[in-house]
Amino acid sequence: MTDQYDATIYYDDDADDSYLNDKTVAVLGYGSQGHAHAQNLADSGVDVVVGLREGSSSRKAAEADGLRVATPTEAASEAQVVSVLVPDTVQPAVYADIESELEPGDTLQFAHGFNIHYGQIEPSEDVDVTMIAPKSPGHLVRRNYQAEEGTPGLLAVYQDASGEAKEEALAYGKAIGCTRAGVVETSFQEETETDLFGEQAVLCGGVTELIKAGYETLVDAGYSPEMAYFECLNEMKLIVDLMYEGGLGEMWDSVSDTAEYGGLTRGEVVVDDHAREKMEQVLEEVQNGEFAQQWIVENQAGRPSYRQKRKAEKNHEIEEVGDRLRELFAWSETEDEESESEEKEQERVTADD
Numbered sequence: 001m002t003d004q005y006d007a008t009i010y011y012d013d014d015a016d017d018s019y020l021n022d023k024t025v026a027v028l029g030y031g032s033q034g035h036a037h038a039q040n041l042a043d044s045g046v047d048v049v050v051g052l053r054e055g056s057s058s059r060k061a062a063e064a065d066g067l068r069v070a071t072p073t074e075a076a077s078e079a080q081v082v083s084v085l086v087p088d089t090v091q092p093a094v095y096a097d098i099e100s101e102l103e104p105g106d107t108l109q110f111a112h113g114f115n116i117h118y119g120q121i122e123p124s125e126d127v128d129v130t131m132i133a134p135k136s137p138g139h140l141v142r143r144n145y146q147a148e149e150g151t152p153g154l155l156a157v158y159q160d161a162s163g164e165a166k167e168e169a170l171a172y173g174k175a176i177g178c179t180r181a182g183v184v185e186t187s188f189q190e191e192t193e194t195d196l197f198g199e200q201a202v203l204c205g206g207v208t209e210l211i212k213a214g215y216e217t218l219v220d221a222g223y224s225p226e227m228a229y230f231e232c233l234n235e236m237k238l239i240v241d242l243m244y245e246g247g248l249g250e251m252w253d254s255v256s257d258t259a260e261y262g263g264l265t266r267g268e269v270v271v272d273d274h275a276r277e278k279m280e281q282v283l284e285e286v287q288n289g290e291f292a293q294q295w296i297v298e299n300q301a302g303r304p305s306y307r308q309k310r311k312a313e314k315n316h317e318i319e320e321v322g323d324r325l326r327e328l329f330a331w332s333e334t335e336d337e338e339s340e341s342e343e344k345e346q347e348r349v350t351a352d353d
């Protein structure tokens with residue numbers, strides 16, 4: 001643990017829009033991050049072209065949102081800033097297609113450092129290589145921007161060939177709404193390793209396993225699946241909302257003393273020394289490149305293990321119970337949210353086939 005708080009944080013006033021004046025930004029990909037960056041940049045007055053492969057299923061959405069679409073090569077050719085927002089695993093192949101379009105002083109911009117940090121993309125020395133990484137799913141980057149709110153993000157400069165890499169990255173961060181909330185300066189290495197660890201051990205992997213283990217423990221002990229769903233999944237959001245607003249303290253203040261005493265004494269029984277050792281192991285595999293290598297090989301093999309695990313997750317009983325209960329309750333989604341999650345579910349099913 002540290003008692004040092006020396007992070008450098010940049011806000012709107014630290015960013016100078018003019019670093020993107022007279023420049024075109026090519027946003028490669030129109031998925032979670034791509035659609036948000038492209039629309040936020042355009043709404044901030046930046047000239048944007050979206051780069052999508054021939055026959056791309058994203059083309060219709062980008063055009064319907066009023067954006068110009070070209071192939072990745074054409075887009076990179078006309079742009080001075082190329083924002084690489086296709087999935088991490090396809091970035092090296094897309095980069096190979098656009099590499100010859102980059103001119104000295106152009107910028108390669110990322111939202112995550114995987115391919116630079118693990119050496120899967122090795123840009124030439126005469127281009128800037130920067131990162132603005134929103135610490136949020138892409139759909140919220142767009143939603144927050146439209147609500148005139150910000151999304152926290154990270155800034156890193158891997159290569160500064162132009163001498164203006166950081167200023168331009170800050171202008172980019174402002175244009176997508178990140179400096180409204182604050183952008184923390186870091187390195188490609190730190191962003192990559194902390195992001196991978198966080199999503200694996202805590203945010204995505206850790207939380208889903210905790211939820212499923214809690215649900216299964218209650219159901220196996222004879223309690224109803226509905227009770228187990230509400231206790232272990234539904235209320236998670238409400239509890240995390242309190243932590244988000246005011247830290248762990250606001251959550252502890254809001255729950256009963258009984259919950260606070262029980263949580264403070266039993267939480268550490270579940271996340272014990274053994275679990276912490278496992279966390280250290282997960283971090284080590286991120287740091288030494290073992291996870292990255294495994295993920296690259298998994299993709300080369302056509303994602304067999306990924307598909308199988310996705311399928312098992314989708315078929316877990318808690319998903320069926322949740323679908324049914326969410327239908328029955330008055331807080332269920334608005335029509336817009338419903339069609340968005342139906343589209344996402346369809347994408348997942350198609351990807352699984």
Ligand SMILES: NC(=O)C1=CN([C@@H]2O[C@H](COP(=O)(O)OP(=O)(O)OC[C@H]3O[C@@H](n4cnc5c(N)ncnc54)[C@H](OP(=O)(O)O)[C@@H]3O)[C@@H](O)[C@H]2O)C=CC1
Nearest residue numbers: 029030031032033056057058085086087090111112137138
């Ligand atoms: N998801 C998130 O919220 C976050 C993501 N990031 C980072 O942002 C980057 C983008 O991730 P994310 O937004 O999740 O990506 P997505 O999976 O949402 O990207 C999908 C987009 O990429 C295109 N695409 C997919 N495969 C190819 C291909 N082989 N060739 C060309 N285009 C392709 C798709 O087009 P098509 O319709 O043609 O398939 C679609 O437009 C990554 O570096 C990620 O780590 C960082 C922070 C959060």
Ligand SMILES: CC[C@](O)(C(C)=O)C(=O)O
Nearest residue numbers: 135136137195199203204
């Ligand atoms: C938590 C997952 C994430 O890192 C993110 C939304 O920040 C990602 O890679 O999608």
Ligand SMILES: [Mg+2]
Nearest residue numbers: 135136195199
């Ligand atoms: Mg992340």
Ligand SMILES: [Mg+2]
Nearest residue numbers: 112195196199
């Ligand atoms: Mg991530």
